[in-house]
Amino acid sequence: MRQHAAQFVRDVTARSRLPLDYSVASLRVVDFIVDGLRRSGRDRTAVGHVLFGLGVYAGEVLVRRAGAAWVEFDQGQRELFGQPVGVRMPDGRVWNPLGKVVKRFEAGERESLRTLYLQLHGRARSGLPGCARTDGTPDGL
Numbered sequence: 001m002r003q004h005a006a007q008f009v010r011d012v013t014a015r016s017r018l019p020l021d022y023s024v025a026s027l028r029v030v031d032f033i034v035d036g037l038r039r040s041g042r043d044r045t046a047v048g049h050v051l052f053g054l055g056v057y058a059g060e061v062l063v064r065r066a067g068a069a070w071v072e073f074d075q076g077q078r079e080l081f082g083q084p085v086g087v088r089m090p091d092g093r094v095w096n097p098l099g100k101v102v103k104r105f106e107a108g109e110r111e112s113l114r115t116l117y118l119q120l121h122g123r124a125r126s127g128l129p130g131c132a133r134t135d136g137t138p139d140g141l
Contacts, residue, residue, distance in 0.1 A: 001056055001059060001060065001070045001085060002060060002063070002070075004053070004056050005053075005056045005057050005059070005060035008053035008054075008056060008057055009057065011053075012053070018033070020057060022057075022060060022061050022064050022065070023061070023065070024061065024065055024114065024117055024118075025114075026061065027058060027061060027112075027113040027114040027116075027117055028114050030054050030057065030058055030101070030113045030114075031104060031109075031112050031113050031114060033050075033054060034051070034054060034101060034104040034105050034113075035104075035108070035109070037050060037051070037105060038104075038105050038108065044102065044105060044106070047105070051098075051101050051102055051105055052098060052101075054101045055083070055097050055098030055099070055100070055101040055102070056097075056098065058097040058098075058100065058101060058113045058116075058117075059085075059086070059087050059097040059098065061117065062087045062089075062095070062097060062117065062120065063087060065117070066089065066090075066117065066120060067089070067090045068087035068088060068089050068090070068095075068120075069087065069088050070085055070086075070087055071085065071086055071087065071088045071094065072084065072085055073085060073086055073094075077094070081096040081098075081099050082099055082102075083096055083098040083099050085098070086098070086099075089120055093120070095116070095120055097113070097116070100113060100116050101113065
C-alpha cells in the first residue's frame with residue numbers, strides 16, 4: 001500500500017501543487033479534494049479510483065504518523081467495511097480509512113479524515129484547534 005500511496009502522490013502533485021506530504025495537516029487537503037469531487041456532481045463510480053487513492057494516502061498518514069500498520073481484511077471484515085485493506089493501530093484497533101474517504105464523499109463535512117486521525121490517535125479532546133500535546137506544546141495541526 002505504501003507504493004500505491006507514493007504513486008498516487010506523485011500523480012496528483014505532478015498535475016497540481018497540493019501539499020500531500022504525509023502530514024496530519026495534509027488530511028485537511030484530502031477532505032478538500034473529496035469535497036470538490038462531491039460538488040462536481042460525478043457519481044462514486046466515476047471517481048472511485050481517486051477516492052481509493054485518497055483512502056490509501058490517508059491510511060499511509062496513519063501508518064507514518066500514528067504507528068499504524070497496513071492489514072489485509074479477512075472475509076468478514078471485507079464484507080463489513082467494503083474494502084480489502086485497512087490499518088491496525090498500535091493498541092490493536094482496526095480502522096478503515098478507505099471507507100472513511102467514501103463516507104466523506106457520500107455524507108459530506110461530518111466525515112472528516114483529519115478528525116478521524118485525531119480520534120484514532122487519541123488527541124481530539126475538545127474538538128477545538130490548539131489542544132495541548134502530551135508534551136505540553138500546542139498542537140499545530
